[in-house]
Amino acid sequence: MPAAIQTRALRKVYPAPPAPKRRGRAPGPPGQAGGSPASSSAAIGGGREIVALKGLDLDIHEGEFFGLLGPNGAGKTTTIGILTTRVRPTSGSALVGGANVDTDAVRVRQRIGVVPQRPNPDRSLNVLENLLFHAAYFGIHTTVSLPRANALLEQLSIADKAHAKVDEMSGGQQQRLMIARALIHEPHVIFLDEPTVGLDPQTRLSLWDILRQLHGEGRTIVMTTHYMEEADKLCDRIAIVDRGELLELDTPEALKQRAPGGTLVEITVSGEASQVVDRVRSLDGVLRAEAQASTLRVYSDRGGRVISPVIAVVEDGGASVTNISLTEPSLETLFVARTGRKLD
């Protein structure tokens, strides 16, 4: 399959954030119009610069529904920012439909539609005008864009709001408007940055249906999310990223098979978990155990039945258990095993 998107050794380093005493400047890296300021990630050289991406190689196929999964600060928004020509890579290359995002940004913009993390409609225009003007920015005449806009509003169940002010819409409706806007010029590739954050469960499910439909139409979809379930249910392939690096890349099924065996039992103790981890490892039913600060991660082949012996070991060591959680083998357990942290 041909690559719709290709990145090679993609790297982004943001300059040092302003010192706290310069209170006038907005925090975060510059130029992040749309979405949360990127990222994060690992600071080097005593916190001077922020390395958001550390040499990302990705190949996303034509017509693929591709998920970028990772916690806040993983570099997802920066990746989307670069691929949508809004963030300039520090080094490396990124091609969308064969056009270089840095040197041929106009051609890239011609073929993409973008749904931002937070709805950013033009609030000076009404709902329909938002769509018609966006189409006009792509050189599409009203005779073409008006029927298309009406059809999209209908499809997204916001037709009754066509002449409403954007501020009169709920968050979910505004997010649908963003999807309609991203589709009005019938782009080849659609980028969605955390499209369901802050939506109620019902709206989220209906957005999933819309995304499945778009995928069915043969469009390439790139979506960032930090919801495991969302990535699992929608994506053909998922890239797990953390701290600017690609950790895993495969189909959801293959990734789940790669998850460490057993139920993950996470136990928070009152002291240092490392003091008891060796004794926990020797317990029956424990496949693997790791300690990180006050968190004890136990992979059990007996489900929750290892909990009471583990508690006994912890209390024997003079500490107490403050929290317990169980997770079945899943993308989440794979993620925790690879990164040492949870997504949320």
Place this chain on the structure above:
Amino acid sequence: MTAATSTSELHPARASSVFFALLRRDVRVARKELAFFLLRTTMQPLLFLVVFGYLLPKMNFLGKGYQTALLPGILAVSLSLSAIQSVALPMVQDFGWTKEIEDRLLAPVPTGLIAAEKIVAGMIQGVIAAAFVLPIARLVMGPIPALTLSHAGEVLLVGILGSMAFSSLGMWLGTAIAPQQIGLMFSVIIAPMLFFGCAYYPWRGLDVVPVMKYLVLVNPMVYVAEGMRAALTPSVPHMPLSVVGVALLIVVAVFWTLGMRSFHKRAIG
């Protein structure tokens, strides 16, 4: 449709058609907010006009000649304030909070064209504000013997160049200043520009304070005000129109460059 027949790719948008679509958007928004726009940008000069162009001359605190000096200055102030505000305020808001400009930044044209359109839209709004204030000023002040509209072309030229200079400055300030400091922009940059911009007194009047006469030349407002004097009241002493033209062209070039650079910085991270 299939992915292979994306219309936006089959028919790439012409830059000129995108430019006019952006301009149409700004005109649509400005029309919706016309009353607020005029109120916001012309209130201050109109109040000044009432006090210094009507009340004080009527009380005999100021001579009739002062009105002749004041009228072109009031136009310059209205034009500059509206041009600077109609670019700087949306930029501060769009880049600082709402990110609304995002849909325009995704348009398939070079990023500079989006900034250029905004500057042109600001320029048009500056000229409209001046055209709104001129008849009101004439009404409030009564007959001004030296006033002539026989050089309408020159008035328009100064208006366009002056508005362009200040909308470019608005682009620079609006993209370079943090949203929290927008109040500072008015008190530290715009207020001194107004008061030392030879709007409320002619430049030649500063002959009595030579240091100031040459210091104020760094203020672009001086050239707009003096240009208006040269075009509207040519019989009273003023800076030569050729000097005004060259100075405004330089100011436009400098602020345009700074504005474009700053816009790029904000638009592309």
